[in-house]
Amino acid sequence: MNETSIVVSGLRKRFGPTLALDGMSFTVGPGQVTGFAGPNGAGKSTTMRIVLGLDAPDEGSALVGGRPYRSLPCPLRVVGSLLDAGALQPGRTARNHLLWLAHSQGLTAARVDQVLEQAGLTGVARRRAGGFSLGMRQRLGIAAAMLGDPPVLMLDEPFNGMDPEGIVWIRGFLRALAAEGRAVLLSTHLMSELQDTADHVVLVGRGRVLADRTMPELLARHGSLERAYLELTRDAVEFRAAGSPEASR
Amino acid sequence: MRAALHAEWTKLRTVRGWVVALAVAAVAVVGLGLLAGGQGSCGRNGPQSECVLPVGPGGQEVTDSFTFVHRSLTGDGSITVRLNGLTGVLPRKPGPGGPADSTGPQVAEGDPGDGEPGLAPWAKGGLIVKDGTRPGSTYAAIMLTGAHGVRMQHDYVHDRAGPPVPATTARWLRLTRAGQTITGQESPDGTAWTTVGTVRLPGLPATAQVGAFATSPQYTWVAGGGRGVGGVTGGPSQATATFDSLGLQGTAPDPAWMRTLVGGGAPGQPEEVGAGFRVAGSGDIAPAVAGISGIGTTISQTLIGTFAGLILVVVVATMTMTAEYRRGMIRTTVAAVPRRGRVLLAKAVVLGGTAFGLGVPAAAVVIFVGQRMLRDRGVYVHPASTATEVRLVVGTGLLLAGAAVLALALGTVLRRGFTAVVAGIVVVVLPYLLAMSVLPAEPAQWLLRVTPAAAFALQQSAVSHPQVDHFPIPVNGYFPLSPWAGLAVLAGWTALTLGLAVLSLRRRDV
Amino acid sequence: MRRALHAEWTKLRTTPGTGLLLLTVVAATVGIGVLASAVTDCRAGGCTVDLAKVSLTGVQLGQAVVAVLAVQVIGAEYSTGMIHLSLTAVPRRLTVLAAKALVLTAVVTTAAAAGVAGSLLAADRLLPLAVTDAAVLRAAAGSVLYLVLVGLLALGVTTAVRNPGAAAGLVLGLLYLFPLIGLATTDPDFRRHLDQIGPMAAGLAVQATTGLDSVAVSPWRGLAVLGAWAAAALLAGGLLIRLRDA
Structure with a gap:
């Protein structure tokens, strides 16, 4: 892998009784926006924290540009990240x-x-x-x-709290960054935004990857990203409101 | 308001860290109280080593040691003498470069003979009538003192002033017994007599010991601008009274005068009383006091764990407010209870109540169990009345409650947790620590009057007596304010800060 | 390391309140020192007290302000969550802690030196104290080091416990509880022992200029005791920040 990438392989992480990551593996390639989606508690934030060296995995590894984050001398010149604004x-x-x-x-x-x-x-x-x-x-x-x-960017929910103008700005901004050849990982719950922004989607649930496909593939198979999400994560949702259509199923 | 209280109580008890911290606070009050006392030697080295102070007729502990030239007197009678002034020896004055600034009060070893001339203010010489020579027995005495003129004293705690003549003057003194009533008189010339006082001694038997006495209490030098512990040195002093014209009227069964060191343990020796004689003595006839001239410890000192408890309570109290700001929960809180002053009051009631509720049982355990444990370990603990014990227990609860509410208010005003924690601890604990360890007596007393630390007066168990020179200064366990005045100072600061907190909570956007 | 230092320096100087806190360190140290010097009357009966120690009494309040500053240096990052950003920017966590320690040392040394110098200048006018005496200069230099070490102790403790409020309570507890227990104990050996191991009592032994043969612990050794406390706290903080998930 070249230096414009995030490679996550076989991550496992346990917090007390909770298994947060259960063999999480995926790759974020250069020149595209990779969407990162999944239900609450699926392990998205934990994965990103491990990529950034904030948490240590029990097993597996996360490499940025071929190196563990903690070994980067000037990490912000390799990966730019936004976890908690x-x-x-x-x-x-x-x-x-x-x-x-x-x-x-x-x-x-x-x-x-x-x-x-x-x-x-x-x-x-x-x-x-x-x-x-x-x-x-x-x-x-x-x-x-x-x-x-940085050649790699990792953003967690950047659309939160943004006004419509800001959302349009981020969308164009991320597309432009990918067009420059950078690797962009974009985590969000907004499927419509993701559908408009991402080229590739990694869908996760219960600490592992449920689907890792290109956007055209997903759209061809499920019609829309939201439908793809609901169908693929059906059995991986940990928290569900009573009375929601999925709960009564 | 009930709903707000209930909400705040639920908030407090559902954060595990806070509950643990508060539990640790209670445990610290008890644990440090029981552990920090150390070992004593009372009762450890054979039958003579028990630390027992004589107990006076009123049940209180007393000091009763003096030199007594006495004879028995049965029934009514009187004794008259001319006292030709007092002279004395004080312990050596500490010079520059001498023992200074160590951590504890220093009491010079050795007898006062190697000291320098001078009289302790409460050095005493005069006449006394007493139930035998047993320390602690009932007595009445008329005396000349080092700096307080002629006094009539009886049964250790009672003191009446006569003419304020200097100790160098010659003065005639007389004690007259009529049944249980003793009258003390004094005269400049032996003819014109003035009654200083008439007292009743209900416990005085038909045959009592009467005679001349002299004694002089522990003397303390306060050097270098009156520093607290550091510059205070002292030791025993001695007074010598020169008498003549001793006359006894009444039935005296014993043929001879005896000289006895009351409280000295040795039997008396026969004494030839001629035209003139001297009596030299060291000690005191007075209520026992704690502090530099006392022995052992007070039950207040078993409450040292209060400080650890206080720090924890301050931390938790501060956080209950600052944690709300930290993650913006305050918005939810004021949305639920829009009257913000009410939110703060509810918090104050819950925190104050909780701190009081854990302080009282913890202090009760320390006072009642700790006292016994200290005694078992051979440490002499000055007994205190039940009322004092109850005040100490309740006072500890109030102290923790006041500090908790003060910290809550500081947390609201300052908003930042650690700043409020440090401020809370510094305003309550640091004045106490400085007053007790480094500061001279006057600024120490000033600090304990104006800062929230004044409330530590609630934990004072030492009793002050005007007729005893014992340096009623903070290091000796004496606070400048009465317990309830001290509490009022803390309450005042707390109310003021709470007022500021309500204002800032109302005015500021959350 | 140079970049981490530069970042920490920028952080510290752009934190509102840092300047005020440093001024407060100076003001508290000088203010209490001047008060203590002023109330010590050497005319009546001569001075048997340690004048250098009296003039440096303000260090006892100054240390509380230093503790606030030190707790803030890392505690405010934990309470806001900004520590994640700091550790993302500089993933070598010991480097972050070391940079913070160095920057803190620099600013505390400056403020403490100003406070101690001010206290001694005041004492020079108020007390018969030879401020150029070797022992007095040792007490002064030692007091500056004392404040720096208290800051490092607080930094280490805060790194270890992460909650700034709890850290502040713990630091002040460590400083104040030993002498308080010493005041309450009836056992002189136990009290001496407390004075030898307590970070505050032992550390302040460096201020002693008279009665050196009767102190519980000698000046430099006492400061070393505080140094050991600070080192232990930094070690614990360093280990925990390295091993724990951020």
């Missing part, structure tokens, strides 16, 4: 938030101003990030992910 200290300004991140990768303030511009945050760069709406925090998170101009 709220994870910032509210008292710091948006620009300063990006500045310490830039310094950690040996980047300069000039690069910070570039990504602020890219994310459309230049006007609010010197405002406290704590006062940002969720959508603005998402933009700030995406700016942070872009900071190292």
Whole structure:
């Protein structure tokens, strides 16, 4: 595998009595947007945390550009990620938030101003990030992910809290990144957005991959991504509201 | 309000970490109280080593040691003497470079003979009538003191002032017995007599010992600007009273005068009382006090675990508020109970009640069990009245409750958990620690008057007596405020901070 | 490491309140020190107390502020979840902790030196104290080190327990409980022992300039005891941050 990729193989992870990952394996290739979807508790976040070296797997490995994340000297120049847009200290300004991140990768303030511009945050760069709406925090998170101009991007629910204009922006932005040859992993519950954005979909449930297909394949077989999702994850849903059509089945 | 209380109680008891922390707080109060006492030597080294203080007629512990030149007197009678002033020896004054700044009060070894001339303020010399020479027996005495003039004292705790003459003056003194009534008189010249006091000694038998006495209490130097523990040194002092013209009227069965060291354990020796004689003594006839001139420990010290409990309670109380801010749960909370002041009050009631509810039983165990364990380990513990014990137990609960509510309010105002935790601990614990360890007495007392640490007065068990020089300063277990005034200071700070918290919660967007 | 240091420095200087906290360290140290010096009256009966120690009393309050600063350095990241971002940017976790420790050391040293120097300058006017005396200078330098070590202790503890509120309680408990228990104990040997092992009592032994033959622990050895506490806390924090899932 070349350096523009995420390779996850045979991940297993147990949290107490819960088996979160049960042999998770998939590959995120360059030049396309790979959708990452599955019910709550399917193991999406855990997988991404393991890819980023935040959690250690009990078994298996996750490689970014052929190397474990923790061995990357300047990781943000290899993978940009957005896990939790709220994870910032509210008292710091948006620009300063990006500045310490830039310094950690040996980047300069000039690069910070570039990504602020890219994310459309230049006007609010010197405002406290704590006062940002969720959508603005998402933009700030995406700016942070872009900071190292990385060949691989991994975004968890970037559409959350975005206004329609922002959703359109992210969609075009991700498509453009893929067109530049980057590998993009996009985790979301919004099937319509995913259908419009992704070229490839990894569908997971109960800690393992349920389907790993191209978008045209899925659409050809199930008609729409939402239908594909519901049919493929039918037996892998852990939490379901009483009275939902699937529960009474 | 009931619903808000119920909600807050459910919030508190459903976070496992908080429940564990509060349980640990109770365990810490008990555990440290039972473990930290150390070992004592009372009763460990044979029959003479029991630490027993004489008990006075009122049931209280007393100090009763003095030099007594006495004779028995049956029935009514009187004794008159001229006292030609007091002289004395004080323990050596610590000089620069001497023993300074160690961790505990230092009491000089050795007898006061190697000290320097001087009189302790409560050095005493005069006449006494007493039920035998057993320490703790009923007595009445008229005396000249080092710095407090002529006094009439009886049964250890009672004290009446006569003329404030200096200790160097010659003064005539007289004690007259009529049944159970003793009258003390004094005169500058032996002819014009003034009655200082008339007291009843119901326990005085028909034959009592009467005579001249002298004694002088433990003396304490407070050096270098009156520092608390560090600069306080002291030791025994001695007073010498010079008498003449001793006259006894009444039935005296014994032919001779005896000289006895009351409280000294040795039998008395016959004494020739001529025209003039001297009596030199060291000790005191007074209620026993804790502190530098006392022995052993007080039950207050078994409550040391309060500090550990306090820190934990402060942490939990702070977090109940800051945890809501951290993840934005405060929005859900104020959506459920839109009257924000009510939210805070409900939290305060729940936390205060919980802290009180765990502090009281924990303190009760320490006071009642810990006291016994300390005694079993040979540590002398000053007994305290049941009322004092109950006040200590309830006071510990109130202290924890007040600190919890103060911390909650600080958490609301400051919003950041660790800042509020540190602020809460620093305002309550640090003044106490500084007052007890490094600060001079005056700033220490000032701190314990104005800071929330004033509430530690609730845990004071030492009793203060004006007729005993015992340095009623914080290191010796004496707080500048009364227990309830101390509590009021804490309550005041808590109410003030809570008010600020309500204001900021109302004004600020959540 | 250089990049991690640069990042931590940027983080610290852009955290609102850092400057205020550092000023508070200085103000608390000097303020309490001046008060203690002012109330110590050496005219009546001479001074038998350790004047250097009196003038540096403010360190006892200053350390609480240093603890707040140190807890904040990593605790605020845990409470906001930003630690994930920090560990994503610098996946070598010990490097992150070491960078934080170094940056903290630098700022605490500066503030502590200012506070201690201010206290001594005030004492020079208020007390008959020879501030250029070797022992006094040792007490002063030791006090600066003391504050730095308290900061590192707090950093280690916070890294280990992750909850800043609990960490703050634990640090102040470690500092204050030993001397408090010492006050309550009736056993002088036990008290001496507490003074020898407690991080605060042993560490503050470095302030002693008189009666050195009767102290529970000698100045530098006492500071080393605090150093051992700080090292143990950092070690525990380092091990846990390395082994645990973030």
